[in-house]
Amino acid sequence: MKSPVLVLLACAAVSLHEAENLSKPIEALRAVQKEGLGNEAAGKAWQEIVKADAANLPEVLKGMNGANPLAENWLRAAVGVIADEALKAKKLPVEALVSFLKDTKNSPGARVVAFDLIHRADVKLAEDLTPTLLEDPSSDLRRHPVAKLIEAGNAALEKKEAGAAIAAYGKGLGGARDEDQIKELAKKLRDLGQKVDLPKHFGFLMNWKMIAAFSNADRSGFDTVYPPEKELKFDATYEGKVKSAKWVDFTSADEYGKIDFNKPFGMEKSVVGYAATDFFSTEDRAAEIRIGCKNGWKVWLNGELLFARDEYHRGAKLDQYKLPCQLKKGKNTLLVKCCQNEQTENWTTEWEFQLRVCDATGTAILAAK
Amino acid sequence: MKTISMCVLMCLAAGLAKADWLQFRGPNASAVSTEAKVPAEEVKIAWTADLPGRGLSAPIVVGDKVFVTCASGPGQETLHVFCFNAADGSKRWERAMRSTGRTMTHPKTSVAAPTPCSDGDRVFALYSSNDLFAFDLEGNLLWLRGLTFDYANASNSLGMSQSPVVVDGTLVVQSENDSESFAAGLDVATGRNKWKMDRPKAANWSSATVWKGAVALQSSKGILAVEPATGKMVWDYSDGASTIPSSVVTGEALYAVSHGITALAPEKGSVTQIWRNEKLNPGTASPLVLGEYIYVVNGAGVVIKASLKNGDELWKLRLKGPFSGSPVAAGKHIYAVNERGIFQVIDPEAPEGKVTQEIELKETVLTTPAISGGAIYVRSDSKLWKLQ
Numbered sequence: 001m002k003s004p005v006l007v008l009l010a011c012a013a014v015s016l017h018e019a020e021n022l023s024k025p026i027e028a029l030r031a032v033q034k035e036g037l038g039n040e041a042a043g044k045a046w047q048e049i050v051k052a053d054a055a056n057l058p059e060v061l062k063g064m065n066g067a068n069p070l071a072e073n074w075l076r077a078a079v080g081v082i083a084d085e086a087l088k089a090k091k092l093p094v095e096a097l098v099s100f101l102k103d104t105k106n107s108p109g110a111r112v113v114a115f116d117l118i119h120r121a122d123v124k125l126a127e128d129l130t131p132t133l134l135e136d137p138s139s140d141l142r143r144h145p146v147a148k149l150i151e152a153g154n155a156a157l158e159k160k161e162a163g164a165a166i167a168a169y170g171k172g173l174g175g176a177r178d179e180d181q182i183k184e185l186a187k188k189l190r191d192l193g194q195k196v197d198l199p200k201h202f203g204f205l206m207n208w209k210m211i212a213a214f215s216n217a218d219r220s221g222f223d224t225v226y227p228p229e230k231e232l233k234f235d236a237t238y239e240g241k242v243k244s245a246k247w248v249d250f251t252s253a254d255e256y257g258k259i260d261f262n263k264p265f266g267m268e269k270s271v272v273g274y275a276a277t278d279f280f281s282t283e284d285r286a287a288e289i290r291i292g293c294k295n296g297w298k299v300w301l302n303g304e305l306l307f308a309r310d311e312y313h314r315g316a317k318l319d320q321y322k323l324p325c326q327l328k329k330g331k332n333t334l335l336v337k338c339c340q341n342e343q344t345e346n347w348t349t350e351w352e353f354q355l356r357v358c359d360a361t362g363t364a365i366l367a368a369k
Numbered sequence: 370m371k372t373i374s375m376c377v378l379m380c381l382a383a384g385l386a387k388a389d390w391l392q393f394r395g396p397n398a399s400a401v402s403t404e405a406k407v408p409a410e411e412v413k414i415a416w417t418a419d420l421p422g423r424g425l426s427a428p429i430v431v432g433d434k435v436f437v438t439c440a441s442g443p444g445q446e447t448l449h450v451f452c453f454n455a456a457d458g459s460k461r462w463e464r465a466m467r468s469t470g471r472t473m474t475h476p477k478t479s480v481a482a483p484t485p486c487s488d489g490d491r492v493f494a495l496y497s498s499n500d501l502f503a504f505d506l507e508g509n510l511l512w513l514r515g516l517t518f519d520y521a522n523a524s525n526s527l528g529m530s531q532s533p534v535v536v537d538g539t540l541v542v543q544s545e546n547d548s549e550s551f552a553a554g555l556d557v558a559t560g561r562n563k564w565k566m567d568r569p570k571a572a573n574w575s576s577a578t579v580w581k582g583a584v585a586l587q588s589s590k591g592i593l594a595v596e597p598a599t600g601k602m603v604w605d606y607s608d609g610a611s612t613i614p615s616s617v618v619t620g621e622a623l624y625a626v627s628h629g630i631t632a633l634a635p636e637k638g639s640v641t642q643i644w645r646n647e648k649l650n651p652g653t654a655s656p657l658v659l660g661e662y663i664y665v666v667n668g669a670g671v672v673i674k675a676s677l678k679n680g681d682e683l684w685k686l687r688l689k690g691p692f693s694g695s696p697v698a699a700g701k702h703i704y705a706v707n708e709r710g711i712f713q714v715i716d717p718e719a720p721e722g723k724v725t726q727e728i729e730l731k732e733t734v735l736t737t738p739a740i741s742g743g744a745i746y747v748r749s750d751s752k753l754w755k756l757q
Contacts, residue, residue: 034519036561039512046510069469070515073500077464077510084462109467143443178443294526307521311547314526314572317473 022056025049026063029074042074049078054086055093057117058100064110072109083117092121101129108138108361115141134175139362146176146185153188166192173201177362179318202318203356203364204257205277205334209234210250212265212273215241216339221272222296222310228274228335229300241271250275256318260352261338267349268340275336279357280368281327287365289334292320293353296339301325302332312341313348319362327357327365390430390739390746393484393532398578399617400657400697406743407700408757411726412714415744415755416458422449423750424481425530425693430455430741431487434506435755437748438494440480445472448480450494451753452508455742458755462508470498470517474528477693477735479750482530484576484737486540488557493540497529501542503560512560516542522549525572532576534584536597539563541584545573552586554600564600573612575626580618580635587616592625594635604635614651614695619658619677626651630665630680646680649673655695655737657703659717664703666692672703674717686722688713693735697745706734706747712756730754 025045032038049060060082063075086092100106101114115133119126134145149172156164166189173185173196186196199206214226227238234247248264261273281287289299289306294316298308306323340351357365394400422441429436435453440446446468452461472480474497485494491511495501499516517523525546533542540555545568553565568588575587583594583603591607610616611626618624622643625631629647633640649656652668658677665673670690674683689711696705696715702725703715710730716723732749739746744757 032513034515036512036514036555036559039514039560040558043511050509069467069518070513073466073469073502073513073515074510076466080464081508140442180443309522309548311522311524311526314547315473315475316526320471320473320526 022049022052022059026060026075029078030063030067030071032068032070032074046074046078050081052082054082054089054091055096057082057086057093058096061100061110061114062106064113065105065107067107072107076109076113079113079117083120087120092117094118094121094125098125098129102132104137108136108140112138112140134171137361139177142175142177142361143181146172146181149175150181150184150188162192166194170194198255199252199257200366201364202257203358203366204252205279205355205357206252206257208250208252208259208275208277209247210259210261210264210273210275211238211245211247212261213241213268213271214238214245214273216270216272216296216341219296219310219339219341221270222298222308222339224272226272226274228276229337232276232333232335241268257354257356258352259336259354261340262349262351268351269344270340270342271351272337272339273351275338275353277334279327279332279334281329281332281365282368283327284329285327285365286359287325287327288358288360289323289325289355290319290321290358290362291323291336291353291355292316292318293338294350295353296341297353298337299323299355300335302328310339312339313343313350316350316354318354324360389432389487389489390741391489392429392486392534393427393576394615394617394655394657394695394737395697395739397618398534398576398615399619400655400695400737401659402697402699402740404699404740404742408702408704408740408743408745412712412728412745412756414728415757417755418453418458418460418753420449420451420748420751420753422447422481423479424748425479425735426481426532426748427484427694427737428739428746428748428753429485429487429492430739430746431489431492431506434461435739435746435753436485436487436492436494437753438481438485438496439750440468440472440496445474445480448494448496448498448500448502450485450492450502450504452506453753455744455755458753464502464504464508464510466500466502466513468496468498468500469515470500471524471526472498473526478528478530480528482528484532486533486535488535491557493533493535493557495533495542497525499523499529499544501533501560503557511558514555514560516544516553520544520549520551523551524548527572530574530576534577534579536579536582536584539597541577541597543568543573543577543586545569545571545588547572552595552600554597563598566595566600571612575610575612576615578616578618578623580623585616585618585623587626588612591627592616592623592633604638604640606633606635606640611651613653614655617656617658617663624656624658624663626656630656630663630675632677632680644680646675646682648682649675649680652692654692654705657696657698659698659703662717664696664717666690666696666705670707672696672705672715672722674722684721686715686724688715688724689727694737697738697740699740699745704738704740704745706730706736706738708733708735710734710749712747728756
């Protein structure tokens with residue numbers, strides 16, 4: 001009786017020792033910064049980590065929690081090497097990886113890696129876990145159950161069970177965070193006579209005050225500080241490019257939340273416009289402002305510049321730019337500067353943006369009022 | 370006995386060195402194999418390997434290893450580097466990383482658009498997201514960079530495709546776009562910047578060439594040649610150049626994709642124009658020089674043969690186009706794959722040029738082949754082929 005206990009204790013000690021040994025190299029990977037700072041130490045540390053026993057995989061994955069994206073990649077590569085060997089030797093610690101996956105305090109990126117490893121080791125187990133991921137903090141992990149619900153809805157439709165199909169598609173839409181899946185589900189539900197509120201699902205801000213047109217001659221308007229950047233007085237009138245500029249109310253009718261300057265102000269070229277709105281948050285919280293825009297743009301939240309981008313007509317898409325920010329409880333004021341350039345080709349007419357407020361998963365944060 | 374062994378070893382080493390195709394368009398970015406061993410007169414598919422994601426990057430070959438990159442996932446966020454055995458196409462290793470920069474591209478291109486390069490010991494894999502990874506040949510991660518993580522406005526919403534080059538311990542990368550446009554020389558051992566310079570604020574998909582030890586950076590403004598170790602200007606040609614097809618070099622001249630083709634003889638600080646032919650107008654594909662002739666594939670899929678001495682046209686041959694990838698050559702043949710995956714072998718010595726063989730790969734191919742060890746490597750969005 002004594003011997004097995006001793007063996008267990010010895011194993012635990014070895015495991016603890018290995019974990020302790022890994023803490024320093026993991027820290028070296030987590031210490032990498034911009035412009036390659038820390039790469040040399042990380043390279044050496046990486047070599048130590050990949051020699052670790054597969055039992056340490058959860059520990060290495062845990063290193064990704066709170067790490068910057070560069071450090072995540074260092075750790076992701078190390079996990080890949082250890083896991084490849086473990087899978088060959090059938091030594092992947094699947095149970096520990098399942099525990100790691102189930103603990104949603106672990107970072108979404110690390111949990112995606114854990115799920116992929118579980119899937120490589122045991123497809124059936126991964127499929128059994130899939131339904132539990134529908135409300136997951138990781139939008140990547142949500143894709144799997146949403147895909148299953150789309151399949152279930154399609155199967156129900158084939159059997160002419162419209163009610164079951166609507167239930168599956170509706171549940172899928174509730175969990176879906178990626179545009180392709182949301183579009184597919186919205187179409188299927190609408191084909192079945194169901195109403196889908198896409199602006200609400202995405203969290204697009206639809207109501208704005210807009211003012212234009214200031215000059216963007218030679219694209220210099222991007223850096224010119226026009227009056228709306230100094231004050232938000234919605235009853236003011238300013239000197240514009242060719243005529244006076246006044247604020248107007250604008251409500252988007254586009255279900256992807258496009259705020260189109262061409263509509264209230266005409267199809268102008270070499271111009272700058274601004275849009276402002278208030279967003280009422282129920283609490284102080286972290287959030288993301290996500291913007292899609294093919295014009296030059298700047299975004300301010302409560303007077304703080306979040307990001308500025310001077311690229312014109314190279315394309316726009318949903319969530320093209322993700323701007324982490326902090327919302328305060330109550331009123332938050334958003335100001336968007338949207339610059340149109342001088343190009344005259346028919347693919348350069350757009351002078352617009354779409355903007356939504358959501359969490360890091362892409363789940364809409366709806367305004368309190 | 371010892372001497373014979375040494376000879377054998379030296380020959381083997383020389384053979385290995387010759388078998389390398391280390392960057393976009395191979396040795397010296399000339400698109401022409403320098404090996405004595407050339408593909409068979411009639412080429413056949415030797416093996417096919419599956420890829421899990423899309424890519425326009427060309428394969429590269431280091432000794433007996435073939436490297437290729439691709440991107441997978443709904444937003445192309447997963448960045449793969451594969452190493453295959455050249456002999457049988459079996460996978461030696463794979464690394465899957467995650468983009469830290471923007472992955473938006475035009476639907477036709479991909480996040481895995483720049484071709485990786487190697488200095489023979491390391492493989493440098495760059496992506497449109499500006500993620501850059503350095504591995505040794507066995508797949509050990511040596512260092513990484515997130516160039517958009519470092520420089521937040523360095524991106525192009527249409528996607529980027531400039532392939533890096535490595536010269537004497539410096540990896541030269543370009544991230545030339547409408548916003549935060551730059552080129553940089555990185556230490557191959559650490560990935561740290563040796564130098565970084567602003568580049569014209571204009572989208573650019575062309576890749577650098579190396580001529581007489583200087584790295585020639587092409588853009589809409591022209592071609593700026595810099596010392597790889599310092600980024601200091603060596604010479605500057607400022608009469609404009611293409612932002613898509615890349616220039617080609619020989620020992621004597623640089624054939625710039627500028628106003629058609631402009632043959633240049635750059636010297637320190639100045640550039641002499643040898644000739645210019647505005648009718649030699651490449652489409653997307655970059656030109657190649659084989660023997661005493663330059664070959665240009667225009668936007669209509671017509672290959673034009675012209676004299677290297679004066680740019681005079683000799684003949685035109687219509688291929689089955691269109692082409693996104695560039696032609697390559699070995700021995701007496703030119704190889705080109707069109708967007709529909711039709712692999713075409715051209716005999717450029719025939720009086721009017723002649724297509725001698727076609728193989729339908731039955732996949733969309735938007736990239737440039739690699740040649741090594743008497744074999745041609747071609748990749749699509751889902752496959753890598755060895756033809757020999």
